Amino acid sequence: MSYPSPLEELVRRVNQTREQRLKQSFPRLGAEEKQTLLKKFHPDYRADSFAELEVGPNAGERAPKELVRVLEGDSPVSDGSLGFGEFEYETDVLVIGGGGAGCAAAITADDAGARVIIATKLRLGDANTMMAQGGIQAADKENDSPAIHYLDVIGGGHFTNIPELVEALVTDAPEAIQWLENLGVIFDKNPDGSMKTIHGGGTSRRRMHTCRDYTGAEIMRTLRDEVKSRQGITVLEFSPAVELLTTPEGEAAGAILLNLNLNRYLRIKAKTVIITTGGSGRLHYQGFPTSNHYGATGDGLVLAYRAGARLAFIDTMQYHPTGVAFPQQIVGQLVTEKVRSLGAQLVNRNGEQFVFPLETRDVVASAIIRECQEGRGVKTPAGVDGVWLDTPMIEVLKGPGTVKRELPAMVRQFARFGIELDKEPILVYPTLHYQNGGVAIDAMCHTSVRYLLVAGEASGGVHGRNRLMGNSLLDVIVFGRRAGREGAQLAKERTGSFFPGLEHLSRWRQLLRERKGTGVSVSPVLLPDYTRKPGNRIGGQGVGEV
Template sequence: MVENGATSSHVLVIGSGGAGVRAAIEAAEHGSVVLLSKTIAGKGGCTPMAEGGYNAVLREEDDPSLHAADTLKGGAYLNDPALVEALVHEAPDRVRELVAWGAVFDVAPGGGVAQRPFGGQQRPRTCYAGDRTGHEMMVTLMDRLAATDVRVVHECAAVELLLDEGRCAGAAALNRDGELGVFLADAVVLATGGGTQVYDISTNSASGTGDGYALGYRAGAELIDMEMVQFHPTGAIQPYDARGRLVTEAVRGEGGRLLNSLGERFMSRYDPERMELSTRDVVARAIATEILEGRGTERGGVWLDVTHLPPEQVEERLPIMLEQFLAYGVDIRKEPMEVAPTAHHIMGGLRITPGCATTVPGLFAAGECSGGVHGANRLGGNALAETQVFGRRAGRSAGLEPERRREVTPAIDRQLGALRRRFDDYLDGEVPPHSVVKRLKLTMWEGAGIFRDHEGLARALAGVEALRNERLRATTRRNLLECCTAENQCLLASLICRAGLLRPECRGAHTRRDPTCELPPDRSPYGHTFLSLASEGIEEVRT
């Protein structure tokens, strides 16, 4: 009983950001591929919005071991070292590949891809195309995708992974008209990106709703380190509707200074050595502390100033920042930007092997929806690199899976039946999804933000669980997806709170006001937090 029949391919890739498209390109070398995109492919996710850059060791004076050391230190040693090794060793090839495919990165004075310093790096390692690096990558990847036989299904959102005898065998999806579609595959790559849209203030695109975490979790996959949410230090704070919009780290990479309302360059109190180019967790906490202690601006931010830089530098290297602030009447060449932390990136995610296999057979994951690469705090510039390195790895692993009989088995049919009943419940529901999501975002900002404690997290979790019990309403079939998305967001929020409660220490982005363990990160007894349908807990490292 499948509307419009089932679509069958060797590999199904879910998500059309940098990781998804890279996975699809790679998988196409091994067989038929369907790329399922919630948005128009290439426009969704956070890759096209990624501004600052892509970390890769390209020059003599740098070395992959330095990149690895920076990534591990920045990640408070919670990273999976095998994943870090893959990242630092393959990021250069992947960026060279993008260049060969036509990416227009900025050029260094001596030729080759230009690189600039980003936070937490011992060498300038961040490749860039002005401050529209991700957009340039996405354009390049879409060009390459067009040269493959990958079938792209636009504006069709996966709502559930389909399981057959413990294997992931495809996904159920809703199209723009609210029709249920079935996509069968021998292997599935989840590349659905992040989910900080569960916070009131977020940099993410509207598609950053954490669908991959929710789909994976419901399919039985294990997730790790879900408490590790990166608050980007610099988000716009006004006007109201633009709050949280990313102000790229490239602003500080180019020499931007952070000032409090007293005009103090306050980073000297928090990290005198690295100053503004400290890691994001440190800078975000510093800004939050300045604001909490009364040295913020009237609107609750701090100043980020590039007025001392030559205007041409701002125009050439930060054109998007210039354009976005000008649109709101602020000329950043002449006046400082007003900024505050904003929820940006989820370091945690599906547990993967270096081959991107999750704990569910047939299911692979890459990009932000996977966990382990960045540990407890991601370095700026490592996410774009991650999309390419692990996108390719996931595509390859999925492509190498053996061919199987792809059919709607009784087990799959039962899942589809359950899904239809869920849809009927939505059509019969009471609460509009936007109402639930609004309350969810405030709850999370309040209880699971930059500074956390047991009581706050527990209260947030209780609030989230209450929201999960509300009966979502779809006005028409076309609104079913909004209900599914709200449900995914609630589940993600729950995972973040639960993982936060599991980790009793301050580690990277996870700042507890009530830590019971105060050992430095490199001597912490704790490993990953883990959550799955089967169990949840925190790994303890035996010493």
């Protein structure tokens, strides 16, 4: 037993009730029960952690305070000092962000004959896509259809999703799977070649395609390898964009990058710009730990907003119900939903179930927060709240060896800290996982700024107020490909001369002065700061503050 003694006692309670719980199926909640639970316990409903935007296209709307601070920030770039007329690079399509959506866009634009540059903050492929374990949805089985998938998506999003975007997502899904397979992604299959598929939270058909529990990693490393194979794609690593360039008419025209190795600006003139910078978990909304990549600081939202693009659904974040609560070293890291797909139940300190394990993520997260607030949670020695996720149950339900076979990444992660997933339950608590909203797009990824496209987690509207498991990997591939195709086409059509500049930034600065005065922060923030300083988070996962 690898748990400290106060927890050991509680583990025994989970073990004792397992046999009895095997026979119980916790009832699903009705629509009204769900709304009551969400309003009472979901972090999106904590009014005091939101603020109203005063500047920009979404002025008057609310967003988490941490996001408002960076959206209403000033640029690190000075207006006139760049000496325009010379560009280090000129290209047809500039893709900002080298994750799943960015690579899919670049490959597709290259297929369409465009010259492509990918500018990325860290290494190519350093992105949330790499970390997605659970799977990717597509309605490709006989008992399923894009229409059934549509209903699951829009119900999961509480009927707030943009219909055209959901239609695009579910219609392109099977083709996205085939595209990935043609690039060499290895999906879990039966011997006859049919896809092994499972349920996810909120799915009415088993349509989750998996690559063990390395689904995102398998997709990302394959896309990255394909990008490297292509001479038409130039990759600039450690070069995040810090400001967009626009024409006097307000159209996108390129970007200024910061080369982090040399601390030097690079100017890129581009006919179309595609933002694929992903999410913002590293802003640690409401002090939550996060499952996100180190670079997930919402840069694309900041850049697009300053250039005049409207955002959508920025008042809603996804808190993944099962972030690690113990051991302390990996608090906030993700425990994939696949664990519940395989049959593991959520159990409180009394050894009782308290929610149907495959409700949508917002509902399960709220139920866990309720258990802890009402005293039925477990406190770790470090003071972190949690409930049990009964992983040994999978072995009972699906046979010995299932955990090791289906969840190798998780087994490895916990074994490093002495916990045997197939024999002991684990402690979990919601972790900041996904930015439900982002830059408003249409089905071809256009934004309200001409020649500026957005795809993936940086966009908003596909998932409404709550995303289902397996629809973000799908989102990055479907909309990444759409953006790549459309970006190449728009570049072809933009034949006249145009002059990239920073007029939008001068206007933005004037607005900031008028509405906010001095004292605004500089954004995008690019990377979080976890060094030991007053106010910083030690450990970077919400382990505690100095």
